[in-house]
Amino acid sequence: MAATLFWICRDFRIRDNPSLCAAANEGPVLPVFVIDRALMAQGAASRWRLARALKAFDAELRYRLGQGVLVLRGEPEEVLPALAARQAARTIHASDWPCPAMRQAQDRLSSRLDGVALHLHPGHLLIHPAALRSTTGGTYRVYSAFARSLRNIGPDRPCPAPTLLTLASDRPAGEDVQTLDLAPDLYSGEAVLERHALPAGETAAWQALGDFIDRLAGYQAGRDRIDRHATSCLSEALALGEISPRSIWAAIQQSHAHSGDAQKFLSELIWREFAWHLLISFPAMAQRPWRxxxxxxxxxxxxxxxxxxxxxxxxxxxxxxxxxxxxxxxxxxxxxxxxxxxxxxxxxxxxxxxxxxxxxxxxxxxxxxxxxxxxxxxxxxxxxxxxxxxxxxxxxxxxxxxxxxxxxxxxxxxxxxxxxxxxxxxxxxxxxxxxxxxxxxxxxxxxxxxxxxxxxxxxxxxxxx
Ligand SMILES: Cc1cc2nc3c(=O)[nH]c(=O)nc-3n(C[C@H](O)[C@H](O)[C@H](O)COP(=O)(O)OP(=O)(O)OC[C@H]3O[C@@H](n4cnc5c(N)ncnc54)[C@H](O)[C@@H]3O)c2cc1C
Missing domain, CATH: 1.10.579.10 (DNA Cyclobutane Dipyrimidine Photolyase, subunit A, domain 3)
Structure with a gap:
């Protein structure tokens, strides 16, 4: 039976995952993660953390559905068309992680697909950048105007988890996820990092959010105190897509909509959003000064x-x-x-x-x-x-x-x-x-x-x- 490919970019989650939902609507899904050169060029600590996200997501899928993530090595434009042909897939669904290297990989893949459609879905951001333009039609360059406009329009709503999700069992052999080492070049302190690591995975991210909501009062006054545990510690989970910013926004609004602490916290999520909208309009932002x-x-x-x-x-x-x-x-x-x-x-x-x-x-x-x-x-x-x-x-x-x-x-x-x-x-x-x-x-x-x-x-x- 044909399977639809769900290409995992940075969305190691089941809830509010539009690309996974779209794939699930088409029948059995094959979740695939590709270890490519762009990933291996990233920093060692972030690769180490990504491997933990991948392992947690794989374990979650295995526990719920009996199958995990297929992990392949190579360039997406080489391995994904071959996989699509093997699985008789007509569609590849992926999240639109708008990092410049990923955008390039997605473009290269699109140009190599023949009879297979690549659909990119939102979910990494609160709102699509095209929906948030300044009065001159460009990207906002001033945070306060950006934040005001985002709050006026409101972020997109999170989408529910797929109601029926089955995973394809006929699949090629991939890398062994649970023993995968994506950061062999990490400095000698791996054991130390492990000792201090926050729990990885979607369940842990939701627990961290719940814990933070319980101690949200005091965020505004305490967030700058380096000696206190006053912030959410959700940045890893957000960076890896273990939880979406839309879900966090909705949960905070539901529990504490009008408190100053909640509004301050949401303004930090907006800083994250602002950064992404800027990077999308100026992909060289890590190499060249904006001004x-x-x-x-x-x-x-x-x-x-x-x-x-x-x-x-x-x-x-x-x-x-x-x-x-x-x-x-x-x-x-x-x-x-x-x-x-x-x-x-x-x-x-x-x-x-x-x-x-x-x-x-x-x-x-x-x-x-x-x-x-x-x-x-x-x-x-x-x-x-x-x-x-x-x-x-x-x-x-x-x-x-x-x-x-x-x-x-x-x-x-x-x-x-x-x-x-x-x-x-x-x-x-x-x-x-x-x-x-x-x-x-x-x-x-x-x-x-x-x-x-x-x-x-x-x-x-x-x-x-
Ligand atoms: C020089 C420098 C480099 C940074 N590099 C990164 C990075 O690589 N990755 C990263 O996630 N954050 C980065 N930040 C932003 C910020 O320091 C972290 O997001 C924050 O410390 C994470 O802790 P938290 O989740 O407890 O934050 P909270 O205070 O609980 O904030 C909630 C969320 O809002 C977002 N956020 C908060 N502050 C900022 C900010 N200033 N800019 C953008 N988003 C923000 C994060 O996603 C964070 O998880 C950097 C800040 C500085 C000054």
């Missing part, structure tokens, strides 16, 4: 200070703490991300693209749009970005958002008498030639920050002349 005049900014490249930053030994406690959190857990609190990025691009004057690449390699919630937009936002070269001359002082930020230094003690062994296990874990991830400072000199840090700030402002003035 062209920034192409001439005198960034320092090949500077040894970058290596010190990457290795989390800058001598600035909050910066080192954030970078160590990322190395140990694959995640970093948003406020710490802003401080680390600001320190790199302003105090050290290092090109934002170097920081972006390090985050892309290290974050388990890596998202090409959010990462690029935020780096450009912090560096000052993006649309609606923070002005370059607004320079975070990491010592002041630490006083405000980590007033008892709990976060810094959690990640910096020996700092202020810290003996934390998490901080110790960092050392299990290190190559033998990395040297790590054990104590911090507040006077030296303040002096470095003051001279870095002066250099940053001078470089900025130079660009404007």
């Amino acid at each position: 062209e005049e920034w192409a001439a900014f005198p960034w320092r490249n090949r500077d040894p200070a970058f290596e010190a930053w990457r290795q989390a030994r800058t001598g600035i406690p909050l910066v080192d703490a954030g970078l160590r959190e990322m190395r140990v857990t694959g995640r970093m609190h948003n406020r710490a991300r802003m401080v680390c990025a600001s320190y790199l691009t302003k105090h050290l004057l290092i090109d934002w693209r170097q920081g972006l690449a390090h985050f892309a390699d290290s974050l388990t919630d890596w998202d090409p749009a959010a990462n690029a937009m935020n780096w450009q936002w912090v560096a000052g070269c993006g649309p609606d970005a923070a002005p370059f001359f607004r320079i975070f002082n990491p010592l002041t930020q630490a006083k405000r958002f980590d007033p008892e230094a709990r976060y810094q003690r959690r990640w910096l062994l020996g700092h202020l008498g810290s003996d934390s296990d998490a901080a110790r874990d960092y050392f299990d991830t290190l190559p033998s030639d990395w040297i790590v400072p054990q104590c911090y000199d507040a006077k030296e840090a303040a002096e470095d920050l003051a001279s870095g700030r002066r250099a940053a402002l001078a470089a900025y003035e130079g660009m404007r002349v």
Whole structure:
């Protein structure tokens, strides 16, 4: 019997999955995941996390329906037409994950299909970008106008899970999903990452959402406190499509529609949406500054200070703490991300693209749009970005958002008498030639920050002349 292909792009879920629903409506479905060059070119931590999403989804399908995901290696335009021919499939359904590399793969696949239709479905975003245009018909460049317009129109409604889903049992042999290793190049701390990992999969994502809804009151006041567990921790699940933003939006509206905390949280989901709409209209956003005049900014490249930053030994406690959190857990609190990025691009004057690449390699919630937009936002070269001359002082930020230094003690062994296990874990991830400072000199840090700030402002003035 013929089967319809459901090509999994970044939608490891059953609920609110329009491509899976469309495939299910046509009869038996063959869910297929393709390990291609574009995937293997992504950062190691995000590949490691993707393998966990894939394993969880495969296990869920096996448990419910007796069959899992078919995993093939190769380029989509080669393996999918051959698979479609073998299964006598007339259609391939996939979600429209609008990442530039995926868009190119989908275009190449379309041009190679003969008698088989490729249907792309929404689901990764709250609303289709074509439905949200500025008054001049283009993409919004200012977040506040974008957010207002999105709230006025309202996001698309989530679609229900398929009522009848059967999986094709006649299928070729694929890779063994449960033993798959997509990140053999991950640095030596895989066991450490595993120890700190959040649970993966759709069920876990819905549990995390439920847990967050129970503690939503306090989000607005607490979300910037680096030392608190005040945010949703849903970014990995969103990045992997284990839960859709439309489902999250609907659940928050249902439970707390009018609270300030809910509205603040929804505005963060809108930042994610804004990033994607920007990336779709400017696919080079990870390589080129949005504002062209920034192409001439005198960034320092090949500077040894970058290596010190990457290795989390800058001598600035909050910066080192954030970078160590990322190395140990694959995640970093948003406020710490802003401080680390600001320190790199302003105090050290290092090109934002170097920081972006390090985050892309290290974050388990890596998202090409959010990462690029935020780096450009912090560096000052993006649309609606923070002005370059607004320079975070990491010592002041630490006083405000980590007033008892709990976060810094959690990640910096020996700092202020810290003996934390998490901080110790960092050392299990290190190559033998990395040297790590054990104590911090507040006077030296303040002096470095003051001279870095002066250099940053001078470089900025130079660009404007
Ligand atoms: C330099 C830099 C790089 C970043 N890189 C990424 C990245 O690769 N992947 C990623 O998902 N986020 C990135 N962010 C945004 C943000 O730090 C994370 O989304 C957030 O820390 C995730 O934690 P949470 O799920 O608990 O957030 P919550 O506060 O609970 O927010 C809910 C959701 O809203 C979205 N969101 C929140 N803040 C932002 C933001 N500033 N921009 C875009 N979306 C946002 C996320 O999807 C998040 O899961 C980056 C931020 C900075 C400053």
